[in-house]
Amino acid sequence: MLKIALTGADGLVGSRIIELLNNDFHFIPLPQVKMDITNIEQVKNVMDGIDFDLFLHLAAYTNVPGAEINKELCFKINRDGTRNIFDTVVNKGKKFIYISTDFVFDGTNPPYFEDSAPNPIAVYASSKYEGEKIVNPLTGKKAMTVRIAYPYRASFEIKKDFFRTFKSYLEQKKPLKMITDSLMTPTFIDDIAYGLKHLFNNFSPEIYHLVGTQSLSPYDAVIKIADTFGLDKSLIGKTTYQEYIKDKAALPKLANIRSKKNNFYEMKTFQQGLEEIKKQL
Ligand SMILES: NC(=O)c1ccc[n+]([C@@H]2O[C@H](COP(=O)([O-])OP(=O)(O)OC[C@H]3O[C@@H](n4cnc5c(N)ncnc54)[C@H](OP(=O)(O)O)[C@@H]3O)[C@@H](O)[C@H]2O)c1
Numbered sequence: 493m494l495k496i497a498l499t500g501a502d503g504l505v506g507s508r509i510i511e512l513l514n515n516d517f518h519f520i521p522l523p524q525v526k527m528d529i530t531n532i533e534q535v536k537n538v539m540d541g542i543d544f545d546l547f548l549h550l551a552a553y554t555n556v557p558g559a560e561i562n563k564e565l566c567f568k569i570n571r572d573g574t575r576n577i578f579d580t581v582v583n584k585g586k587k588f589i590y591i592s593t594d595f596v597f598d599g600t601n602p603p604y605f606e607d608s609a610p611n612p613i614a615v616y617a618s619s620k621y622e623g624e625k626i627v628n629p630l631t632g633k634k635a636m637t638v639r640i641a642y643p644y645r646a647s648f649e650i651k652k653d654f655f656r657t658f659k660s661y662l663e664q665k666k667p668l669k670m671i672t673d674s675l676m677t678p679t680f681i682d683d684i685a686y687g688l689k690h691l692f693n694n695f696s697p698e699i700y701h702l703v704g705t706q707s708l709s710p711y712d713a714v715i716k717i718a719d720t721f722g723l724d725k726s727l728i729g730k731t732t733y734q735e736y737i738k739d740k741a742a743l744p745k746l747a748n749i750r751s752k753k754n755n756f757y758e759m760k761t762f763q764q765g766l767e768e769i770k771k772q773l
Contacts, residue, residue: 493518494692497542499529499577500550504651505591505643505681509548512685517692520544524551529573539580546587546692549577552620556595559616560741570619575626578635587634587695589688590627593620594641594677594703599744602675602707605752606639606699613742636691637699641749644765645681646772654678655766658714662723669731670711675748678713679704680765687757700753706761707748713762720766 494517500506501521510519520542527538529551552570553559559566574590581588595617596610612618627635644655652660655678661668679702687702708716711730718725733745760768 494546495520495544496546496548496692497522497539497544498548498550499527500552500591502650503550503554504645504648504653505640505684506548506550507648508645508681509685509688512682513689516689529577530568532576535576535580539584544586546589546695547577547581548589548591548688549574550591552591552623553616556614556616556743557741559619560614563615566615566619567622570616571622571626574623578627578633582633582635585634587636588627589636589638589691589695590623592624592637592639593617594639594701594747594749595744596621596624596639597744597747597749599674599746602746602748603750604748605750606701607752613744615741617744633697634695635697636695638688638691639699639701639703639749640679640684641703641747642676642678643681643684644678646769654710654713655717655769659717659721659723662714662718662721662727665724665727667727667729668714669729669736670709670714671733671736672709672711672730673745674709674733674743675707675746676710676713677703677707677747677749678762678765680760680768682768683757683759683765687754687759690756694756698753701749701751702754702757703749703751703759704762704765705759706763708762716763716766720763720770
């Protein structure tokens with residue numbers, strides 16, 4: 493059985509990957525308490541003590557607004573931490589997968605494919621792109637980058653995603669103002685897990701996008717949440733991208749992210765993902 497060591501195993505995405513694929517792979521989770529990725533000595537010591545075939549690097553500073561204030565910490569974790577892990581894994585001659593984000597694109601000229609040019613427009617996005625540059629397959633090293641976008645799942649107490657945040661607002665009867673003139677590409681985390689299952693077994697040092705098959709505006713996305721779960725649509729008002737991002741971390745406006753390479757796992761549309769979640773709940 494393939495042995496996969498991973499950071500970020502307790503996070504929103506990592507914990508679901510383990511839940512779904514635990515019978516297919518031998519996972520070796522490396523939580524921050526055991527291995528702080530910003531501490532190179534600790535990284536080397538921990539890595540020397542484990543045996544693995546492939547390293548999945550999910551850990552990141554993921555608070556997008558927080559990154560604007562804590563820029564140094566964000567770069568320390570997402571750039572320097574990634575370098576610490578990557579160098580150690582490469583020195584051991586093992587395979588490496590870096591999880592990145594659609595936010596590396598500026599959102600001005602969609603759609604964005606695996607070979608589109610990144611141009612991050614805020615701190616978190618820049619730090620993730622710095623990580624991408626470190627593991628770039630063009631370096632000739634055994635590294636893959638997998639970009640994901642707006643991951644969501646049925647439940648996870650520790651962190652709310654886009655879907656559960658807005659579902660819970662509607663349940664609390666909170667009036668909302670959602671953007672009508674931007675695009676996002678929500679991705680069902682179960683699909684990310686099954687797509688990764690293929691990539692673990694068919695490793696190739698390239699960039700892949702594992703993203704939902706539908707891009708839509710945040711307004712349309714929340715309307716779908718309301719429709720699917722029988723919540724009150726009259727709470728959902730409209731706003732524009734310009735109005736929304738005033739005084740906020742910049743977000744790519746037209747984050748229509750697609751894949752030219754994913755011919756191995758059929759990713760769900762947002763509607764299909766919501767229907768699946770309804771069955772799971
Ligand atoms: N969530 C999104 O909307 C989204 C979108 C696109 C891409 N991504 C990418 O997907 C990956 C997973 O995201 P997520 O939302 O699942 O993350 P998350 O729930 O915020 O979890 C982040 C994980 O990183 C770990 N971590 C943070 N600092 C660390 C450090 N110094 N040393 C070791 N571990 C550290 C945390 O460990 P502890 O719990 O032990 O502190 C936690 O498990 C990230 O690379 C992120 O950039 C996420």
